[in-house]
Amino acid sequence: MENLKERIAQLEDHIMKKCLWQFHSRAWDRKDQNENILKKATQLLCDEPVELETPLDRCYWADALSLTDSFQSRYEWLAAMSKEDIKLLMQGLKERIDFVTITGSLNAELTDPRY
Amino acid sequence: MPYHEFECSKCIPERKRHAVIKGPGEDLTHALPLGYLNTIPGSISERGCAYCGAKHVIGTPMKDVIHLSHGPTGCTYDTWQTKRYISDNDNFQLKYTFASDVKEKHIVFGAEKVLKQNIIEAFKAFPVIKRMTIYQTCATALIGDDVDAIADEVMEEMPEVDIFVCNSPGFAGPSQSGGHHKINIAWIKKKVGTVEPKITSDYVINYVGEYNIQGDQEVMLDYFKRMGVQVLSTFTGNGSYDELRAMHRAHLNVLECARSAEYICNELKVKYGIPRLDIEGFGFEPLSSSLRKIGLFFGIEERAQAIIDEETARWKPELDWYKERLKGKKVCLWPGGSKLWHWAHVIHEEMGVEVVSVYTKFGHQGDMEKGIARCEEGALAVDDPNELEGLEAMMTLKPDVIFTGKRPGEVAKKIRVPYLNAHAYHNGPYKGYEGWVRFARDIYNAIYSPIHQLAHLDISKDEIPVDKGFQTAKMISDVKLSGEIVTSKTLRQYTGKYDSVSDLRKKTYPEFKKSERSE
Numbered sequence A: 001m002e003n004l005k006e007r008i009a010q011l012e013d014h015i016m017k018k019c020l021w022q023f024h025s026r027a028w029d030r031k032d033q034n035e036n037i038l039k040k041a042t043q044l045l046c047d048e049p050v051e052l053e054t055p056l057d058r059c060y061w062a063d064a065l066s067l068t069d070s071f072q073s074r075y076e077w078l079a080a081m082s083k084e085d086i087k088l089l090m091q092g093l094k095e096r097i098d099f100v101t102i103t104g105s106l107n108a109e110l111t112d113p114r115y
Numbered sequence B: 001m002p003y004h005e006f007e008c009s010k011c012i013p014e015r016k017r018h019a020v021i022k023g024p025g026e027d028l029t030h031a032l033p034l035g036y037l038n039t040i041p042g043s044i045s046e047r048g049c050a051y052c053g054a055k056h057v058i059g060t061p062m063k064d065v066i067h068l069s070h071g072p073t074g075c076t077y078d079t080w081q082t083k084r085y086i087s088d089n090d091n092f093q094l095k096y097t098f099a100s101d102v103k104e105k106h107i108v109f110g111a112e113k114v115l116k117q118n119i120i121e122a123f124k125a126f127p128v129i130k131r132m133t134i135y136q137t138c139a140t141a142l143i144g145d146d147v148d149a150i151a152d153e154v155m156e157e158m159p160e161v162d163i164f165v166c167n168s169p170g171f172a173g174p175s176q177s178g179g180h181h182k183i184n185i186a187w188i189k190k191k192v193g194t195v196e197p198k199i200t201s202d203y204v205i206n207y208v209g210e211y212n213i214q215g216d217q218e219v220m221l222d223y224f225k226r227m228g229v230q231v232l233s234t235f236t237g238n239g240s241y242d243e244l245r246a247m248h249r250a251h252l253n254v255l256e257c258a259r260s261a262e263y264i265c266n267e268l269k270v271k272y273g274i275p276r277l278d279i280e281g282f283g284f285e286p287l288s289s290s291l292r293k294i295g296l297f298f299g300i301e302e303r304a305q306a307i308i309d310e311e312t313a314r315w316k317p318e319l320d321w322y323k324e325r326l327k328g329k330k331v332c333l334w335p336g337g338s339k340l341w342h343w344a345h346v347i348h349e350e351m352g353v354e355v356v357s358v359y360t361k362f363g364h365q366g367d368m369e370k371g372i373a374r375c376e377e378g379a380l381a382v383d384d385p386n387e388l389e390g391l392e393a394m395m396t397l398k399p400d401v402i403f404t405g406k407r408p409g410e411v412a413k414k415i416r417v418p419y420l421n422a423h424a425y426h427n428g429p430y431k432g433y434e435g436w437v438r439f440a441r442d443i444y445n446a447i448y449s450p451i452h453q454l455a456h457l458d459i460s461k462d463e464i465p466v467d468k469g470f471q472t473a474k475m476i477s478d479v480k481l482s483g484e485i486v487t488s489k490t491l492r493q494y495t496g497k498y499d500s501v502s503d504l505r506k507k508t509y510p511e512f513k514k515s516e517r518s519e
Helices: A002-018 A027-045 A055-074 A076-080 A083-103 B013-018 B050-059 B104-109 B112-125 B138-142 B147-157 B176-190 B216-226 B258-272 B284-298 B301-326 B339-344 B346-351 B365-374 B387-397 B406-414 B432-448 B450-455 B473-477 B502-506
Strands: B019-021 B066-070 B131-136 B162-166 B204-210 B230-236 B252-255 B276-278 B330-333 B354-360 B380-383 B401-404 B419-421
Touching: A002 A055, A002 A083, A002 B284, A002 B365, A027 A055, A027 A083, A055 A076, A055 B276, A055 B284, B013 B019, B050 B066, B050 B131, B050 B162, B050 B176, B050 B230, B050 B258, B066 B112, B112 B131, B112 B147, B131 B147, B147 B162, B162 B176, B176 B258, B204 B216, B204 B258, B216 B230, B216 B301, B216 B432, B216 B502, B252 B258, B252 B284, B258 B276, B276 B284, B284 B301, B284 B346, B284 B432, B301 B346, B301 B432, B330 B339, B330 B387, B339 B346, B339 B354, B339 B365, B346 B354, B346 B432, B354 B365, B354 B387, B365 B380, B380 B387, B387 B406, B401 B406, B401 B432, B406 B419, B419 B432, B432 B450, B432 B473, B450 B473
Parallel strands: B066 B131, B131 B162, B204 B230, B204 B252, B252 B276, B330 B354, B330 B401, B354 B380, B401 B419
Antiparallel strands: B019 B380
16 A cells, blocks of 8 residues: 555656646646546556547547656556556546645635636 | 745735745645735735736737837836847837827826827828737726727728727736736637638647747747648737637647636637647757647647657757756746746756745746646745845845846846846747757856856955956866766757747748648
């Protein structure tokens, strides 16, 4: 469990330092971004088909693929993980990113109903 | 993440919640400075006003437009020569500035008549220009001038012209950021969708939140054109008024400065379903990743990769020359808004400098989230600092250089801290691979300037050495480097031209055939 936590922390640090998609300005956008990009990233890491029907899908996928490429080149331990473990890892990562950027965020503008 | 109270601001206790120090093992949920609030009375802010944010930051970079301030001539002061958003039409928007010259008598009797006279006079003086933006100012907003009605009257009388009215007087927000918001929303409501563009590529983007500071936009456009991507509009640097009316036809919005322009991207997504992709033009890795993502979106990633490989091979050895000499240097990253997070991590990773403080004059809490997430532990993060806080931070943190605007920059010089202009740049452009090396060179020159070394001596008390000759920057910077680095045949100083932009305007690009389905 400690190992999983540590690995999630490494991935979180990477996202927070290198990515911008998780910091859209409103809570509903952040929820969409986290949900779709991390879902597609999980599918990519698990060699599952990824939906690319709409322009929005393609945009999420471009961010997801960029993320998984970085994960795979930086974190060698990822290659040794089973598909089930990767899903568990990505689920934990999603919960953590949601917490830091949405549910635990101190940003008072997240709930402003207008852009 | 404890809040930080400046000694100089103990008399303004509300200021305490505007600064934090990033502590070990802490994240954004522990503490976040307040942001985008009215400046606290008693604190002398470095901010601009909402009119400035609308006009000087976002509106005026549009190049083929008469930009007219409806107010006193003083409100236009920031235009001439103090902004560096150049354009490829001989800098029309920088060379000419317009105001309706409102005086005291107009405050009493109204200024609508003088506004109309000025609009017509300006169009007659520049008959080639058929587009105008008008900016409300504090005085004319307070007396209730109906600028929209005057603009409509003129457009009826002169059907060949088009006018955009921006109602963002100086008091319409806590800072310039209020003006960014107002002009974003006004533009999409009033102008987007009123022109149908000619689509020439299968891959069409709007380049949003880019202001062509010293040519940044033109550098990025070069990459997009090499990829065969049509840039329908740039919001707004070097951008054209009518192209920006056609933003609704893009396939993708590529966003750089989210602080000033995410509003229009979000609205374009809601109204027209155009996705928003946040990208970064600064730094080798973020830029490469951004080009790759655009390539992936359109299915042309190999074109992006070719550019990344070519540019990296050309410029990386030069970046690394500077990195060796900048390692460990302490930096205060004190820009206005988005560079806080665009630069916070990548200057540490790619130039080796240590960011000891980040601040933002007009950023929101979202900008602080990004900036704090990206900087290293121990950094001091400050929202809307006043001059005394800036001085206290510099005295305490002892940075080797600060990146900020020209007003706080001059203050820094007085206490012998060199500064680089983070807003308008010293010798930009800073975007792109070559631009990033130019930035590294400017940092190097700021820190190791022989003149700056002399500034450390106070002739009123220090003993002036007479046994030493003049030292060059290289003599100073290379003292502690290994022989291997100093004599390296791979690493080299910047070898680009003084002007890295003009040649781009003459460049020709490969033609990529457009498929019939998107005709």
